[in-house]
Amino acid sequence: MPIDRAVRSTTLAVRLGAVVLSGALLAACGGSSDGATTDAAGGDVTITVDLFGSFGYKEAGLYAEYEKLHPGVTIKQTDTEDEADYWKSLQTRLAGGGGLADVQGVEVGRIASVTQQQADKFEDLKKYGADGLKGQFAEAKWAAATGKNGEVLGLGTDVGPEAMCYRKDLFAKAGLPTDREALAKEWGDWDGYLELGKRYKAKAPAKSAWLDSVGSLYSIMIGQEQERYYDASGKLIWEENPALRAAWDHSVKAAADGLSAKLDQWSPQWNQAFSAGSFATMPCPAWMLGYIKGQAGETGKGKWDVAALPGGAGNWGGSYLAVPKAAQHKKEAYELIKWLTAPEQQARLFEKQGNFPSSTGAIEKVATATDPYFSNAPIGKIFGDAAKAAPVQVLGVHDQNIAQQITNALSEVERKGTAPEKAWENARKGVANTLG
Incomplete structure (x- = not known):
């Protein structure tokens, strides 16, 4: 789903609008193959769900539908806006063994920590039959939540295939092309993107920049790489990784x-800027569409469009739903996350919220989706093509922590004028302190 939400921070607001899907998909999303049953004990049960940002389940009506299908079941959700705060709190509760929900969200940048260091804290979902679901998910999505001994420690929600969101009206005012296919050719690589940015700056409307932040540029570029912070053997490589340094250099x-x-x-100023036209482009994974709608509101409808990303496909974000061993209603929690991550529900969530599915069946269902808010952009094809071409990323235990230190350092460069090499050294110190 929903942020590397901290790389993506995954702070999603209540979203407005919906994509347009084929009649067949709408029909497929209208029901469920799951029968209406009560919990195993035959009585009422409250399933607690603790998430970060907004995964969109409540907004899309999925909780209400599940409760209707399962008389006696009530779903109670809590959430924390910032993923970093959520993760810190979750670690405290896992260590103490108390205060945990039946279902806990895990951001993709944290899943390696779960599989490599905390497998004993979460249920192996195979005991409830999860091994039979493997064929429903993209191979990489399934493998990332598989423990050293083959445990299934979470079920995948969304993925974050990347594209470029842009303001057609601002482009027109600056004399730039507005056609999404023409732009994809203009910015075939990141050098072309920055050159087009210079052209925009020369004739830009007042108080409008080319992009929102260099941190978002870095995040989207590093999402195009297979190896980022660790190599396949688990070795920490971020300092000598040329692809990471290229993303840093372009951002600088x-x-x-x-x-x-x-x-x-994710700052209040950033949120306000969506409706003010403060930037013309924004590197955006699929889940960002809903965030843009929520912040720009109805006045932004038709002004935004989506084009293919410079430099090829990538992935930024995605999440998992897991069941802690300390959960009170483990079986019921598993049945809920099984239903929420099924192809029908993932397709419906894309329809309502823009979260791109990790379910292979759901990806096929949304292939023809368009979005009227984004000038009827063929988002099903754009993000579907990106999802197919995106590299299978190597995930490390501290991906999120390292990424946060780097984006913090880039913020120093753009906001405080810190020299790039000084900022890089600050990032190095920050990572060293974080990893201990």
């Missing part, structure tokens, strides 16, 4: 050329 160049609005992602 964007700051030096004055192409950024200097807005920290």
Whole structure:
């Protein structure tokens, strides 16, 4: 789903609008193959769900539908806006063994920590039959939540195939092409994207920058790489990784050329900027569509569009639903997450919220989806093609922590004028302190 939400921070707001899907998909999303049953004990049960940001289940009506299908079941959700705060709290509760929900969300940048260090804290979902679901999910999504001994420690929600969101009206005012296919050719690589940004800056409307922040540029670029912070053997490689340094250098160049609005992602100022036209482009994974709708509101409808990403496909974000061993209603929790992550529900969530499915069946169902808010962009094809071409990323235990230190350092460059090499050294120290 829903942020590397901290790389994506996965702070999603209540979203407005819906994509347009084929009649066959709408019919498929209208019901469920799951029968109406009560919990195993035959009585009422409250299933607690603890998430970060908004996974969209409540907004899409999925909780209400599940409760209707399962008389006696009530779903109670709590959530924390910032994923980093959520994860810190979850670690405290896992260590103490108390205060845990029946279902806990896990961001993709944290899943390696669960599989490599905390497998004893979560249920192996195979005991409830999860091994029979493997064929429903993209191979990489399934493998990332598989423990060293073959445990299934979570079921995948969404993935974050990447594209570029842009404001057609602002492009037109600056004399730039507005056609999504023409733009995809113009910015075939990241150098082309930055060059087009210079052209935009020369004739840009007042108080409008080319992109929101260099942190978002870094995050989207590093999402195009298979190896980022660790290699396949588990070795920490981020400092010597040329792909990471290239993402850093492009981000620093964007700051030096004055192409950024200097807005920290997820800040109140960043949220307000969506409706103010403060930036013309925004590297966006699929889940960001709903966030844009929520922040820009109805006045933004038809002004935004979506084009293919410079430099090829990538992935930014996605999440899992897991059941802690300390959960009170383990079987019922598993039945809920099995239903929520089934192809029909994943397709419906894409229809309502824009979260791109990790279920292979659901990906096929949304292939023809368009979005009227984004100028009828063929988002099913754009994000579907990106999902198919995105590399299978190597995930490490501290991916999120390292990424946060780097984006913090880039914020120093664009907002405080810190010299790039000094900021890089600050990132190195921050990572060292974080990893201990």
